[in-house]
Amino acid sequence: MLDTRVAQSTIDHAIALGADFAEVFVERNQVNNIATVSNQVRDIASGIDFGVGVRLVYGAKVLYGYTNRTDAEELRRIVSELAAKDRRDPAVSAQAFDFRTAADIHGAQRTLSKDSEVRDKVDYLFAADRAARAASNLISQTQGACGQREQAVEVFNSDGVHIRDTRHYIRARLQAVASNGSDQATGMQTDGGLLGWEIVETLDPKACGAEAARQALVNLSAKPCPSGRMPVVIGNGFGGVIFHEACGHLLETTSVAKKASVFHDKQGRMIANPVVNAVDDGTLEREWGSINIDDEGMPTERTQLIKDGKLVSFLADRLGAEQTGLPRTGSGRRQSYRFAPASRMRNTFIEPGTASFDDMIASIDRGVYASHMGGGSVQPGTGEFNFAVTEGYYVEDGKIRHPVKAATLISTGPDVLKQISMVGSDFALATGMCGSVSGMVPTTVGQATLKVDDILVGGNA
Amino acid sequence: MVATVETNAQRVLDRVIAAGALGDLVVQEESSLSLKAHDGELEEHKVTSTRVYGVRVVKDDRAGIAYSEAADPAALDSMVEQAFVNATFSRVDPAESVATGDTILVTDDASLCPDDPTTVEAKIAAALYLERELTARDKVRNVPYNGVQDATVERHVFATTGRTAHSRDRVCSAFAYALLSDGDKDALEGVQSHTRRFDEIDTAWIVDETYQRCVAMLHGEALPSKHYDVLFDVEHQADLFAVFHDMFSGKSARDGINPLRDKVGERIAVDALTVRDAPLNADGLGYALFDDEGLPTTTTTLVDGGVLRTLVHNSATATHFDVPNTRHANRSPRGPLGVGLHQLEVAPGNVDETALTSGEYLEIVDLAGLHSGGNPVSGDFSYGAAGFLCRDGERIRPVRNITVAGNFYEMLNKIDAIGDTQHWNPERSALMARIRFADVAISG
Numbered sequence: 022m023l024d025t026r027v028a029q030s031t032i033d034h035a036i037a038l039g040a041d042f043a044e045v046f047v048e049r050n051q052v053n054n055i056a057t058v059s060n061q062v063r064d065i066a067s068g069i070d071f072g073v074g075v076r077l078v079y080g081a082k083v084l085y086g087y088t089n090r091t092d093a094e095e096l097r098r099i100v101s102e103l104a105a106k107d108r109r110d111p112a113v114s115a116q117a118f119d120f121r122t123a124a125d126i127h128g129a130q131r132t133l134s135k136d137s138e139v140r141d142k143v144d145y146l147f148a149a150d151r152a153a154r155a156a157s158n159l160i161s162q163t164q165g166a167c168g169q170r171e172q173a174v175e176v177f178n179s180d181g182v183h184i185r186d187t188r189h190y191i192r193a194r195l196q197a198v199a200s201n202g203s204d205q206a207t208g209m210q211t212d213g214g215l216l217g218w219e220i221v222e223t224l225d226p227k228a229c230g231a232e233a234a235r236q237a238l239v240n241l242s243a244k245p246c247p248s249g250r251m252p253v254v255i256g257n258g259f260g261g262v263i264f265h266e267a268c269g270h271l272l273e274t275t276s277v278a279k280k281a282s283v284f285h286d287k288q289g290r291m292i293a294n295p296v297v298n299a300v301d302d303g304t305l306e307r308e309w310g311s312i313n314i315d316d317e318g319m320p321t322e323r324t325q326l327i328k329d330g331k332l333v334s335f336l337a338d339r340l341g342a343e344q345t346g347l348p349r350t351g352s353g354r355r356q357s358y359r360f361a362p363a364s365r366m367r368n369t370f371i372e373p374g375t376a377s378f379d380d381m382i383a384s385i386d387r388g389v390y391a392s393h394m395g396g397g398s399v400q401p402g403t404g405e406f407n408f409a410v411t412e413g414y415y416v417e418d419g420k421i422r423h424p425v426k427a428a429t430l431i432s433t434g435p436d437v438l439k440q441i442s443m444v445g446s447d448f449a450l451a452t453g454m455c456g457s458v459s460g461m462v463p464t465t466v467g468q469a470t471l472k473v474d475d476i477l478v479g480g481n482a
Numbered sequence: 483m484v485a486t487v488e489t490n491a492q493r494v495l496d497r498v499i500a501a502g503a504l505g506d507l508v509v510q511e512e513s514s515l516s517l518k519a520h521d522g523e524l525e526e527h528k529v530t531s532t533r534v535y536g537v538r539v540v541k542d543d544r545a546g547i548a549y550s551e552a553a554d555p556a557a558l559d560s561m562v563e564q565a566f567v568n569a570t571f572s573r574v575d576p577a578e579s580v581a582t583g584d585t586i587l588v589t590d591d592a593s594l595c596p597d598d599p600t601t602v603e604a605k606i607a608a609a610l611y612l613e614r615e616l617t618a619r620d621k622v623r624n625v626p627y628n629g630v631q632d633a634t635v636e637r638h639v640f641a642t643t644g645r646t647a648h649s650r651d652r653v654c655s656a657f658a659y660a661l662l663s664d665g666d667k668d669a670l671e672g673v674q675s676h677t678r679r680f681d682e683i684d685t686a687w688i689v690d691e692t693y694q695r696c697v698a699m700l701h702g703e704a705l706p707s708k709h710y711d712v713l714f715d716v717e718h719q720a721d722l723f724a725v726f727h728d729m730f731s732g733k734s735a736r737d738g739i740n741p742l743r744d745k746v747g748e749r750i751a752v753d754a755l756t757v758r759d760a761p762l763n764a765d766g767l768g769y770a771l772f773d774d775e776g777l778p779t780t781t782t783t784l785v786d787g788g789v790l791r792t793l794v795h796n797s798a799t800a801t802h803f804d805v806p807n808t809r810h811a812n813r814s815p816r817g818p819l820g821v822g823l824h825q826l827e828v829a830p831g832n833v834d835e836t837a838l839t840s841g842e843y844l845e846i847v848d849l850a851g852l853h854s855g856g857n858p859v860s861g862d863f864s865y866g867a868a869g870f871l872c873r874d875g876e877r878i879r880p881v882r883n884i885t886v887a888g889n890f891y892e893m894l895n896k897i898d899a900i901g902d903t904q905h906w907n908p909e910r911s912a913l914m915a916r917i918r919f920a921d922v923a924i925s926g
Contacts, residue, residue, distance in 0.1 A: 055571075056818070058737045064818035065568035068549030068561065072532065081520065086529040089551050102529055106606070139571050162738040198739050198859055205741050207859045240860070248885065248925030249707045279520060281626035281661060359530065396854030402626055402661040402670040405883070407851040407866035427887050429855050429864035477704070479864045479885020481923035 039109035116181030152230025208236025246480025261466035274341025356460025370467030374444030536815025584644035702882030704926030761824030768825030831900025
């Protein structure tokens with residue numbers, strides 16, 4: 022995408038101005054987003070983002086700029102402007118580029134640049150709408166969305182890295198609204214991955230619509246949730262957001278390097294119940310949070326974070342590795358050329374265990390079964406996190422009693438990891454978007470159903 | 483000839499007209515400087531500039547949109563072509579059009595984008611000052627989130643009808659969040675400040691206020707679970723309204739998901755509540771001379787004495803419902819035509835702030851999980867929260883690790899009192915009289 026001579030000239034200029042490290046990140050991002058309401062197409066938006074990000078590192082300081090232009094003069098101008106306050110005699114030499122193409126383990130077929138396949142996607146969303154409406158006449162509306170993008174990236178740096186990759190993202194979802202005249206409630210089903218529209222061959226629009234409708238109808242009948250500290254069983258798949266918020270963000274060197282994570286000095290120590298084993302894996306074939314290379318050009322990898330309750334590794338980008346002495350993990354990610362990279366999660370999950378769902382529920386005198394979770398957030402410095410329950414049930418005397426609504430779970434990472442006492446075997450992954458210092462990136466969360474012995478449930482009963 | 487935004491816009495609109503269609507073009511240009519400090523050194527120095535073109539075409543009652551960050555003739559032509567392709571798949575909708583009129587609107591740079599003599603060196607010094615001064619305070623472990631920013635956004639709207647609009651907005655900001663530790667207690671708190679001119683930012687206030695907030699919250703504990711009267715601070719009261727602003731959306735009403743879609747003219751809140759959208763209040767950073775269809779804005783009363791007076795509309799939703807266009811079109815270059823509020827205002831009530839804070843109540847100063855924990859379709863919310871248990875205006879003790887839950891639409895009918903003084907939120911995007919909500923579920 023960028024002339025190698027232009028990239029070399031830019032990096033040589035940065036090194037000549039005394040930068041310890043220089044990087045050029047080139048991105049071309051093609052997008053097609055379809056939105057439906059009921060059985061009508063509401064909007065279709067498409068376009069191409071293109072830009073070049075330039076990063077210079079002087080010691081621990083990062084200088085970053087970007088432009089939509091690709092000529093050498095513009096990129097050298099940005100370098101000069103960024104380095105104006107820091108220029109000094111050259112400290113290192115730039116290495117000659119060693120070009121490589123990232124090995125692609127995902128193999129997308131029906132890609133956006135071949136065909137946006139709008140009619141096929143619309144048919145899928147309409148079929149999901151029909152299925153949702155067929156579930157009940159209380160389903161008053163549906164909103165569908167199908168987003169596909171093709172992100173081509175090229176990384177050059179002063180260590181001699183020159184590598185290209187193309188990522189193909191696809192995501193489809195349906196939200197159903199149930200209404201009884203006075204109250205409304207929603208349900209949502211989302212599917213996605215790092216592949217092309219061939220994902221439709223593995224999806225059933227009827228199942229998608231039926232699931233969204235089922236959740237909406239359950240929530241319409243839900244009662245206010247009881248509140249207070251109690252045991253909670255968290256469902257599989259997107260329930261894994263508990264680990265993402267409670268622990269994952271606290272293991273990114275973005276926080277660790279500043280000692281702004283409660284886990285920054287806990288490597289090698291028990292931070293979780295021994296039943297907890299956790300992984301962040303960028304290599305899972307066709308998974309939403311996977312990458313071939315990270316946004317610093319390093320092949321990604323599988324990183325064991327917690328083993329039998331012990332913290333064994335962090336997630337490190339290039340700068341985080343330099344600042345902490347930890348090994349890089351292929352986790353340097355960014356939303357687009359507009360952001361400098363930072364250590365970020367990929368596909369993050371708690372590995373399955375052996376506990377049975379029935380045993381988890383039976384062990385609860387008074388608590389909640391949170392079968393579906395929404396998003397959440399965390400303060401890395403204190404470890405305080407929250408996340409929302411989007412489908413939940415009150416549990417009493419070992420039995421699931423009735424649906425509950427408007428619940429959130431809050432705790433701290435160190436506390437909740439020790440409170441996970443049972444992990445089931447029904448492992449599943451789910452797609453999400455994660456926001457942090459380097460923007461929004463696709464991430465997968467996952468787990469089997471698990472039990473937290475004690476956590477604060479916020480309800481309005 | 484060097485291509486400009488105007489000549490590129492003309493090229494785009496000429497192609498739209500040549501195809502027998504109507505259309506409008508939104509162009510957004512942004513430039514910014516942002517600085518962050520760590521360990522006494524500048525950690526990040528970011529200089530950015532970007533421009534994106536977004537076209538919307540309407541042909542045969544079908545609308546299509548497309549965008550491009552490239553501005554060469556081929557890219558712009560391709561963008562227009564793609565918009566027409568997208569339109570062929572869209573629903574037939576006679577309400578979709580390009581608003582009529584050929585007004586030319588231009589904002590005043592002197593008030594919205596003032597010159598500022600502050601040098602880059604002075605901005606760097608400000609970033610270093612925030613981190614250095616806070617780090618030097620007792621028990622501050624570090625200042626993980628801090629920075630200063632100076633950003634200018636230019637927006638252009640061009641329509642095939644001849645209407646144009648151009649605004650240039652400058653916003654300077656600074657923030658610091660410090661981590662304070664004392665034994666096994668810690669607190670991460672901070673503040674932010676937003677102004678039009680960098681030299682109006684009071685960095686000493688940011689340092690003092692951040693530190694005081696950390697100290698105040700350090701020994702916070704949970705409360706017994708029960709229902710309390712609650713006052714949100716202005717920042718989070720504005721956030722709460724923002725989460726549920728779809729209650730005013732004509733587009734959500736048209737999509738059949740706005741729970742208030744059939745309530746115009748009906749009581750939705752207590753008598754004391756009046757809510758307006760005031761885009762022309764130039765004291766705020768949400769000032770908007772025109773909406774994203776390029777139409778001039780005006781003040782809109784949304785809730786008057788508890789009665790919902792109108793939803794907010796763009797040209798399409800207004801036509802659909804056969805009501806006046808309130809000039810609330812909202813469209814980024816990358817997105818479809820929607821609606822959005824400009825600058826929300828909760829009108830003053832008749833209770834002075836002493837009476838507002840009488841008796842026992844909970845003052846909420848932090849909400850976590852704002853968007854994941856709130857559902858605008860149902861009105862239900864549940865958030866992590868922190869604040870202070872108060873009595874007669876005095877903070878009795880800090881409160882942390884609690885949740886606040888309820889239904890926002892029902893809470894509008896459980897308002898106990900509204901203060902007689904308006905306050906800006908920190909972003910200066912909402913002007914709020916403070917509301918005392920009765921009987922809110924708190925879990926601790």
